[in-house]
Amino acid sequence: DAGVTQSPTHLIKTRGQQVTLRCSPKSGHDTVSWYQQALGQGPQFIFQYYEEEERQRGNFPDRFSGHQFPNYSSELNVNALLLGDSALYLCASSSPRQGYSPLHFGNGTRLTVT
Amino acid sequence: AQSVTQLDSHVSVSEGTPVLLRCNYSSSYSPSLFWYVQHPNKGLQLLLKYTSAATLVKGINGFEAEFKKSETSFHLTKPSAHMSDAAEYFCVVSSLSSNTGKLIFGQGTTLQVKP
Numbered sequence: 001d002a003g004v005t006q007s008p009t010h011l012i013k014t015r016g017q018q019v020t021l022r023c024s025p026k027s028g029h030d031t032v033s034w035y036q037q038a039l040g041q042g043p044q045f046i047f048q049y050y051e052e053e054e055r056q057r058g059n060f061p062d063r064f065s066g067h068q069f070p071n072y073s074s075e076l077n078v079n080a081l082l083l084g085d086s087a088l089y090l091c092a093s094s095s096p097r098q099g100y101s102p103l104h105f106g107n108g109t110r111l112t113v114t
Numbered sequence: 115a116q117s118v119t120q121l122d123s124h125v126s127v128s129e130g131t132p133v134l135l136r137c138n139y140s141s142s143y144s145p146s147l148f149w150y151v152q153h154p155n156k157g158l159q160l161l162l163k164y165t166s167a168a169t170l171v172k173g174i175n176g177f178e179a180e181f182k183k184s185e186t187s188f189h190l191t192k193p194s195a196h197m198s199d200a201a202e203y204f205c206v207v208s209s210l211s212s213n214t215g216k217l218i219f220g221q222g223t224t225l226q227v228k229p
Contacts, residue, residue: 033216040222042220043158043204043217048216090157090158104160105158107156107157
């Protein structure tokens with residue numbers, strides 16, 4: 001049973017570019033949350049998707065957007081990249097039947113903006 | 115609003131000695147609390163969770179945590195540290211105000227285990 005999978009594992013982009021990160025939830029999960037973890041910090045909530053809609057959003061600018069597909073997989077898009085967007089981006093999946101709180105995280109995508 | 119404070123950014127213990135990682139929380143609601151572990155270049159792994167059942171919660175790998183409402187604490191302990199326990203540990207509270215399960219992480223505690 002595959003857990004949460006994320007791709008790519010590493011990514012290097014230049015300031016001003018756009019990036020798309022991908023996440024497949026654990027089998028049986030229908031809710032996907034995205035977190036940003038800057039170096040030396042705890043993860044910070046970006047947003048959560050359920051039934052292909054953004055259900056809740058953290059304190060991130062509109063440059064951060066997402067999408068959820070009918071198969072529950074999700075994408076995180078970041079436009080106009082800044083140096084400060086360099087971080088580990090974590091995806092987590094959950095299910096309302098388990099009380100929503102995401103218990104399963106992927107290994108993350110390490111984004112470096114130069 | 116919910117928040118967590120991890121009282122130590124770095125804890126160093128010798129192998130075979132007890133581990134104590136301290137966490138205080140603030141919550142307007144009856145909180146759900148978690149401890150996650152993150153090994154280098156890895157994602158987050160759930161160690162244990164508290165969701166208003168027993169106040170002493172047992173997790174994986176011999177870890178446990180005690181919920182103390184009067185002290186607003188949720189400290190993580192292990193009787194005997196192993197070298198493989200060296201990692202970053204996060205205390206986490208779940209925001210249930212909108213029932214979306216948003217997690218609020220502490221800053222993390224780095225656990226070093228010396229041979």
